[in-house]
Amino acid sequence: MALAALLTGCVASSYRMTLALEPSVQDPLRGVPKASVALGRFRDSRTDAAWYVLLYKPNAPNFLKPTELAWLKTNSVAGVLRDGAAEALGQNGFKTIGGPSDTFHNGLTAAIERSEFKADPVASYLLCGDIKSAGCRNIQRLFAHSIIKTWLTVRFDLVNQADRLTVWHDTYTGQTTMTNHSGGEFLAIAFAAASDDVMRQLVTDRTFRSYFEP
Amino acid sequence: MKTKLFHVLMKDPRIRAIICIGLAGLATGCVFMRKPVTLTLAPPAGQPLPAGSKASLALGEFKDTRLVTDGFVLVQDENAYGPTEGAFVTEKPVAELFRDGLRSALEQDGFPITQPAPYELRGNLQSSGVRVIEGFMFPREIKFWLTARFDLVDSATGLTVWHDTYTGQNTTTNLTWNRKMFVVPACSNMLVNTITQLVSDRMFRRYFEPQPTNAP
Numbered sequence: 001m002a003l004a005a006l007l008t009g010c011v012a013s014s015y016r017m018t019l020a021l022e023p024s025v026q027d028p029l030r031g032v033p034k035a036s037v038a039l040g041r042f043r044d045s046r047t048d049a050a051w052y053v054l055l056y057k058p059n060a061p062n063f064l065k066p067t068e069l070a071w072l073k074t075n076s077v078a079g080v081l082r083d084g085a086a087e088a089l090g091q092n093g094f095k096t097i098g099g100p101s102d103t104f105h106n107g108l109t110a111a112i113e114r115s116e117f118k119a120d121p122v123a124s125y126l127l128c129g130d131i132k133s134a135g136c137r138n139i140q141r142l143f144a145h146s147i148i149k150t151w152l153t154v155r156f157d158l159v160n161q162a163d164r165l166t167v168w169h170d171t172y173t174g175q176t177t178m179t180n181h182s183g184g185e186f187l188a189i190a191f192a193a194a195s196d197d198v199m200r201q202l203v204t205d206r207t208f209r210s211y212f213e214p
Numbered sequence: 215m216k217t218k219l220f221h222v223l224m225k226d227p228r229i230r231a232i233i234c235i236g237l238a239g240l241a242t243g244c245v246f247m248r249k250p251v252t253l254t255l256a257p258p259a260g261q262p263l264p265a266g267s268k269a270s271l272a273l274g275e276f277k278d279t280r281l282v283t284d285g286f287v288l289v290q291d292e293n294a295y296g297p298t299e300g301a302f303v304t305e306k307p308v309a310e311l312f313r314d315g316l317r318s319a320l321e322q323d324g325f326p327i328t329q330p331a332p333y334e335l336r337g338n339l340q341s342s343g344v345r346v347i348e349g350f351m352f353p354r355e356i357k358f359w360l361t362a363r364f365d366l367v368d369s370a371t372g373l374t375v376w377h378d379t380y381t382g383q384n385t386t387t388n389l390t391w392n393r394k395m396f397v398v399p400a401c402s403n404m405l406v407n408t409i410t411q412l413v414s415d416r417m418f419r420r421y422f423e424p425q426p427t428n429a430p
Contacts, residue, residue: 137281139290140298142246147299149281170377173340175279207374 015184021084038123070187150190174198255315270326382408
């Protein structure tokens with residue numbers, strides 16, 4: 001076992017971390033918004049990662065998987081994304097209602113409680129999210145560091161609070177390309193960059209904005 | 215004499231480097247090389263739009279957000295450890311070739327393409343890939359797939375009035391040692407398959423088909 005650990009050693013590193021997204025999108029609404037939005041349920045329906053796993057970098061497909069893995073110690077990935085969405089909307093003049101997502105201490109129980117996030121009846125619309133997939137694609141180069149392309153696919157639903165019907169939905173894939181790739185810091189930066197791209201697509205979507213722009 | 219010459223040559227670090235690069239090239243094969251291919255799309259004629267369509271469309275921006283090294287990559291090469299920087303590359307960006315193919319398909323089916331137009335069609339090649347189905351000793355078949363999203367935007371308001379995502383596929387069993395021989399037609403069929411799905415979509419056509427005269 002010791003030999004196996006020595007041999008596999010650094011290829012299966014796990015990083016425990018905290019992450020707060022700081023969206024950079026700057027495309028404010030023109031005028032006072034005609035409706036408000038509450039941040040609703042954000043789910044994580046990735047099939048290859050647990051709700052606390054931020055990102056993992058796979059090794060070769062035929063060998064150990066994952067190579068490096070980053071996981072969150074104080075919040076779920078969906079919670080981080082929800083807070084990031086609230087931040088992105090808030091800084092672009094959307095009238096957002098609802099506080100930050102709850103932190104968890106008891107794992108699954110708290111995750112279930114969080115998924116039943118109570119909507120604020122004051123807001124006109126409820127914005128829900130669903131993480132569909134996230135990952136890293138490693139493109140090998142012969143004489144240089146590999147290229148790592150990270151992606152994050154999220155579906156957003158805008159629900160009318162009056163009749164509980166989805167009035168708009170769309171799915172965005174955020175991406176980032178990096179070559180410096182090792183450690184938990186890399187995974188956190190890559191995830192943050194990909195989610196920043198998702199937020200940019202959401203905030204600049206003209207159809208989404210039409211529900212709020214006067 | 216030969217041994218002496220070999221030892222003299224091996225003492226030169228430049229020759230050693232060249233030999234190492236040559237050996238690496240031989241050992242890794244061509245999976246790290248870019249292989250130019252020529253691709254032209256010829257979509258078959260579909261169901262023509264009835265005469266007197268109620269709106270025209272313009273072809274807008276076609277993005278390429280596939281997880282490949284650049285927009286010229288038709289298929290990223292792979293070895294046992296996953297994708298490599300090697301690829302089959304086209305002379306024009308794949309999104310541009312796809313847009314040209316789509317224009318040809320729309321024109322064949324009678325969609326009026328004007329500039330400007332009440333509607334603008336935008337596209338995004340979102341992902342693509344290859345899946346090899348292994349046989350007993352050799353690969354049995356290879357599936358090529360491409361996922362593309364289309365947005366129909368109202369030019370007056372800038373709002374998306376319709377959007378959909380299609381996955382075009384093609385399976386090839388005619389595998390030869392010269393991979394270009396099957397990669398190019400399979401990719402061409404895959405792109406055409408994606409285009410055909412869009413052009414034949416009834417929800418998409420609804421924006422252009424003339425309204426029936428006996429409508430209530």
